[in-house]
Amino acid sequence: MPIACITGASSGIGKEFARRLDEEGYKLILAARSEDKLKEVQKNCKNECRIITADLSKRDECVKLGDLLAKEELDVFINNAGFGCVEDFDKSDLDNDLKMIDVNVTAMQILFRKVLPGFVERDRGMILNVASSAGLLYGGPYMATYYATKAYVTSLTSAVYQELQSRHSHVKLSMLCPGPVDTNFNNVANAKFALSGITPEYCVDYALKGMKKGKLTIVPNTVVRTGVTFGKFLPRKAQLAIVQHQQSKKR
Ligand SMILES: NC(=O)c1ccc[n+]([C@@H]2O[C@H](COP(=O)([O-])OP(=O)(O)OC[C@H]3O[C@@H](n4cnc5c(N)ncnc54)[C@H](OP(=O)(O)O)[C@@H]3O)[C@@H](O)[C@H]2O)c1
Structure with a gap:
């Protein structure tokens, strides 16, 4: 059974x-901090499901999880844990911003780096780093740290994708870059969406299709995909002014 x-x-x-990968017949290893919520997910699984509680803002817990995962013959790795915060940068909670960097950047990097050699050796499988459409833009006023963390994810994933391509690797590496998705993200970030969100079901269905095709960049929201594509042709300051206008609606 794939893992x-x-x-x-x-x-x-x-x-x-x-839910989707269990339905597709995978054995699951699930990680997060909330044991009760993980147990709830586990309860609904048809296949074997192991839960690991870990606070990924703590480097030792990331390394421990990464070492454990490196010993597994993973077929799919979804590097997804993350959070954001809406704030003026000069009034931001520095400790929270640093924790965001720990989870969105450092944990993502540690786990990606620890699991990738196994995938390369087996020359198969799919890895998805969950970034955001934020990671495809120059910056995000009022969510400056969050946008910067996601730009790191898109840059790192793109570079490693090209390294794998040049070696003709069969490992499929993708980055998921959604716009708004209706989850608990906004409650944690203290935000309101400027655009209407897609459902997690649609987002994941779209992501799985893209991953299986070996797509590098997966943007499930149509409006966001169009915006990001045309946004690339704008001068940096013009793009920033448009993003600021949109972002100000989140406050
Ligand atoms: N929703 C959106 O609009 C949106 C858009 C673009 C990108 N994203 C990205 O999608 C990913 C998933 O977010 P979501 O929308 O599904 O939000 P969510 O419902 O708030 O889920 C976030 C998940 O990350 C885990 N997490 C947060 N901090 C953690 C920590 N210190 N250690 C371990 N796990 C931690 C949470 O688990 P515990 O709290 O149990 O630890 C939770 O399972 C994130 O990377 C986010 O940046 C979301």
Whole structure:
């Protein structure tokens, strides 16, 4: 039976990945902090499902999880745990911003780096780093740190994708770059969506189709995909002004 691991599987996009991959016949390894919520997900699984509680803002817990995953013959890894915050940068909670960098960047990097050699050696499988449409833009006023963390995810994933391509690797590496998805994200980020959100079900269905095709960049929201595509042709300051206008509606 193939094995899939999902971080941030206690809620939202990660929880839906767990449901879908269980349905597709994967054995699951699920990680997050909330044991009760993970147990709830586990209860609904048809196949074997192991839960691991870990606080991925803590480096030792990430390394421990990464070492454990490196010993598994994973077929799918969904590097999904993350959070954001809406705030003026000069008034932001620095400790929270640093924790965001720990989860969205450092944990993502540790786990990706620890699991990738196994995939390369087996020359198969799919890895998805969950970024955001935020990671495809120059920056996001009022969510400056969050946008910067997601730009790191898109840059890192793109570079490693090209390394794998140049070696003719059969490992499929993708980055998921959604716009708004209706999850618990907004409650944690203290935000309101400027655009209407897609469901986690639609997001994950779209993501799985893209991953199976080996697509590097997966943007499930049509309006966002169009915006990001045309946004690339704008000068940096013009794009920032448009993003600021949209972002100000989130407050
Ligand atoms: N929703 C959106 O609009 C949207 C758009 C673009 C990208 N994304 C990205 O999608 C990913 C999933 O977010 P979501 O929308 O599904 O939000 P969510 O419903 O709030 O889920 C976030 C998940 O991350 C886990 N997590 C957060 N901090 C953690 C920590 N310190 N250690 C371990 N796990 C942690 C949470 O689990 P515990 O709280 O149990 O630890 C939860 O399972 C994130 O990377 C987010 O940036 C979301």
